[in-house]
Amino acid sequence: FFFSSRRRHTRQRSVSWARRCVQETVSTQSTWDLFNMNWSLLFVGILAFSLQLSLCDANSFVLELTDATFSEYIEKNPIIMVLFYAPWCGKSKEFLPEYEKAAKLIHSIKKPFVLAKLDASSETETADKLNIQMFPVIKLFLNKTSIDYDKEHNADAVLRFIERAIRPPSVEIIHKDEIKAVKEAKGFKCLLLAGDEKNLEEHIKTAKAIKDFPFYHMNEKMAKEEFADIKTFPAFVLLKAGKEEKAVLAENLTKANIEEFVQYNTFPLISGISQEILGQVLKPFGRIGIVLFRADADKKTKTIDQEFQKLAETHKSIKYLFIKSDVKGGIQEKAAKYVGVDETRLPILVIWEKKEDLRRYEYKGEFSAGEMGKFLIAFKEGKVQRTMKTEDEPTENKGPVYKVVGKTFERDVLENTMDIFVKFYATWCGHCKSLAPIYESMAKKLSANKNLKVVEIDVPTNEISGHNVQSFPTLKLFAGNNKREPITYEGPRTEEAMIDFLKKNCFNPIEVPVTEAKKQQFFILFSHHFSQEKKFASNRIR
Numbered sequence: 173f174f175f176s177s178r179r180r181h182t183r184q185r186s187v188s189w190a191r192r193c194v195q196e197t198v199s200t201q202s203t204w205d206l207f208n209m210n211w212s213l214l215f216v217g218i219l220a221f222s223l224q225l226s227l228c229d230a231n232s233f234v235l236e237l238t239d240a241t242f243s244e245y246i247e248k249n250p251i252i253m254v255l256f257y258a259p260w261c262g263k264s265k266e267f268l269p270e271y272e273k274a275a276k277l278i279h280s281i282k283k284p285f286v287l288a289k290l291d292a293s294s295e296t297e298t299a300d301k302l303n304i305q306m307f308p309v310i311k312l313f314l315n316k317t318s319i320d321y322d323k324e325h326n327a328d329a330v331l332r333f334i335e336r337a338i339r340p341p342s343v344e345i346i347h348k349d350e351i352k353a354v355k356e357a358k359g360f361k362c363l364l365l366a367g368d369e370k371n372l373e374e375h376i377k378t379a380k381a382i383k384d385f386p387f388y389h390m391n392e393k394m395a396k397e398e399f400a401d402i403k404t405f406p407a408f409v410l411l412k413a414g415k416e417e418k419a420v421l422a423e424n425l426t427k428a429n430i431e432e433f434v435q436y437n438t439f440p441l442i443s444g445i446s447q448e449i450l451g452q453v454l455k456p457f458g459r460i461g462i463v464l465f466r467a468d469a470d471k472k473t474k475t476i477d478q479e480f481q482k483l484a485e486t487h488k489s490i491k492y493l494f495i496k497s498d499v500k501g502g503i504q505e506k507a508a509k510y511v512g513v514d515e516t517r518l519p520i521l522v523i524w525e526k527k528e529d530l531r532r533y534e535y536k537g538e539f540s541a542g543e544m545g546k547f548l549i550a551f552k553e554g555k556v557q558r559t560m561k562t563e564d565e566p567t568e569n570k571g572p573v574y575k576v577v578g579k580t581f582e583r584d585v586l587e588n589t590m591d592i593f594v595k596f597y598a599t600w601c602g603h604c605k606s607l608a609p610i611y612e613s614m615a616k617k618l619s620a621n622k623n624l625k626v627v628e629i630d631v632p633t634n635e636i637s638g639h640n641v642q643s644f645p646t647l648k649l650f651a652g653n654n655k656r657e658p659i660t661y662e663g664p665r666t667e668e669a670m671i672d673f674l675k676k677n678c679f680n681p682i683e684v685p686v687t688e689a690k691k692q693q694f695f696i697l698f699s700h701h702f703s704q705e706k707k708f709a710s711n712r713i714r
Contacts, residue, residue: 232272232275233272233275233276233278233279233287234255234271234272234275234287234288234289235286235287235288235289236288236289236290237254237288237289237290237295237298238290238295239295239296239297239298242254242290242295242298245286245288246313246316247316249286249313250314250315251284251285251286251312251313251314251334251338252285252286252287252288252312252313253285253286253287253288253310253311253312253313253321253330253334254288254289254290254310254311254313255267255268255271255287255288255289255290255308255309255310256289256290256292256299256302256304256307256308256309256310256311257289257290257291257292257307257308258291258292258293258307258308258602259291259293260293260602261293261307261308261600261602262600263307263308263325264307264308266325267308267325268289270325270326270327270330271287271289271327271330273327274287274327274328274330274331275287277327277331278331283334285334287330292304292307292309293307293602293603302318305642305643306642306643308325310330312333312334312337314337314338319337319383321333322451322455323447323448323451324446324447324448325447329447333383336383336384336385336386337383339386341376341379341380341387342364342372342375342376342379342387342388342389343386343387343388343389344388344389344390345363345388345389345390345394346390346394348394348398351390351394351398354386354388354411355411357386359385359386360384360385360410360411360412360434360438361385361386361388361410361411362378362379362382362385362386362387362388362408362409362410362411362430362434363387363388363389363390363408363409363410363411364387364388364389364390364406364407364408364409364425365389365390365392365395365399365402365405365406365407365408365409366390366391366392366395366396366405366406366407367389367406367425368406371406371425372389374425374426374427374430375387375389375408375425375430377427378427378430378431378434381427381431382431382434384438385434385438392405395407402420402422404422404423405422406422406425407420407421407422407425408420408421408422408425408430408433409421410433410434410437410438412437419433419437421433432490435452435459435490436490439452439493441481441484441485441488441494442480442481442484442494442495442496443493443494443495443496444495444496444497444504445463445495445497445503445504445507446503447503449461449493449495450503450507452493453493453495453524453526454524454526454530455526456526456527456528457526457527458526459490459491459492459493460491460492460493460523460524460525461492461493461495461522461523461524461525462483462484462487462492462493462494462495462521462523462548463495463496463497463511463521463522463523463524464476464477464480464494464495464496464497464519464520464521465496465497465498465499465508465513465517465518465519465520465521465522466496466497466498466518466519466520467498467499467515467518467519468498470518470519472519473519475539476519476539477496479539479540479541479544480494480496480521480539480541480544482541483541483544483545483548486541486545487545487548499513499514499515499518500515510632511524511530511532511561512532512561512633519539520534520535521534521535521539521544521547522534522535522559523535523548523551523556528640529635529640531558532558532559532560532561532635533551533556533557533558533559534559535547558637560578560579560635560636560637561578561633561634561635562577562578562579562633562634562635563577563578563630563633563634564577565577565579565580571615571619571626572612572615572616572618572619572626573595573611573612573615573626573627573628574625574626574627574628575627575628575629576594576627576628576629576634577629577634578629578633578634578635578636581629581634581636584625584627585627585650585655586650586655586656588652589623589652589653589679590623590624590625590652590680591623591624591625591649591650591651591652591674591678591679591680591682592624592625592627592649592650593624593625593626593627593647593648593649593650593661593670593674594627594628594629594647594648594649594650594658595607595611595626595627595628595629595645595646595647596628596629596631596639596641596644596645596646596647596648597628597629597630597631597644597645598630598631598632598644599630599632600632601644601645603644603645604644604645606665607645607665610665610666610667611626611628611670613667614626614667614670614671617667617671617684617685618671618674618682618684620683620685621680621682621683623652623680623681624674624678624680624682631644646660647660647661647670648660648661649661649673649674649677649678651677651678651679652678652679652680653679654679659677661673671684
């Protein structure tokens, strides 16, 4: 609301200033001088007007930030969400309309929130300070303290996230009409019944850690009236969405136990793939995903789903999320591609475990509850070997930039004494596309060096154990005498800078061929020097 008003005010001032520039210029000139008036002043006025209109788009409710304005707006606004995006990024393009929709909703209901965005691909100073290495990244700043947004990329989820972040950790219920409203509200609700000071302290700690659901507390008298079926107090109650169902925890009301209890009871036995589910599975050391990919239209799917249901019922645990999904459409297709699954490989059961990187364990057996259960038990015992995602080895690989894939990385990069310069890239990355011709030209210049190989690997489609690359492009030199400690290149992305880096850090000597231009330059210098020497010698003879 504030910034929308400010935009209108800024435009009005710009129009007035431009108009005044024109009027003052014209009024001080004669009719004849009108043709010779100060056009530069007129141009500046019109330019300023146009510039302000472009910066303050009347149709947008999202504030555009830059490196110069970022700190100022974070300082001035106690509640501000910032989307760090790149114009070329597909996920950014998908989310921007939803983000704009959220900003419009906030404006219409006059909430004191500000939604802003920053092009982190061009405003790199701010992006570097906040360690923004991929797109899009969304952060909510509450009194200058940032909270990472990890929910679904839609307008409703953005609004819910902000409202939950700014509410009190737990609200005390005093009146009966309040508990009625809580019970009727959508979604999960967390209640502490008849707790003492210590119970309330643990309850509030849990509420601060779990931002997804509202937390409440009430005294013993009201608790006994409203929850007559509960006989043991104090108790923690999770009211389930839109139903009379509830889950009750009546012992060991510590933060750790309550948190585990909430996580265990807020997801169905088997979930579909969603942004929320992926957030649980893909966060480091989060819940382990037992994921069944199958085709919805396949006749065998019904039988496989029934066996998967039995598996989930037998092995249900706080550590696991059982998920089933097709591989077509929206987030399901993206998730399948991310782990290297397509419709030619269905059905397939995969365990996802996120530690420092995402680890996959593929099941290759009969789709019965008993056999899949044996696989899950073997995984718990650490007896299942990790499955590495890899492309097929290319049939033609002539260079000057050689293609490496997951299954050839050890052989081509680590198991030799050559110096290997590796570009870790992603096909969708704009910076990678810009670097590609420079990298290839540099490789071509160095192609005569038999002990140096310039290679590249597409990271999203090839997994490499021990090399968890998160930002693209990343360049690393695996020197011939020290393969286990690669040197990361952090200099300018130019041919000259990369060649200098290799000359200084390679184990094997590097020779750079002299270009025709440099040969010509040397010849001119040598000719000039020789003529000077000849002239000096003839003078001495005289």
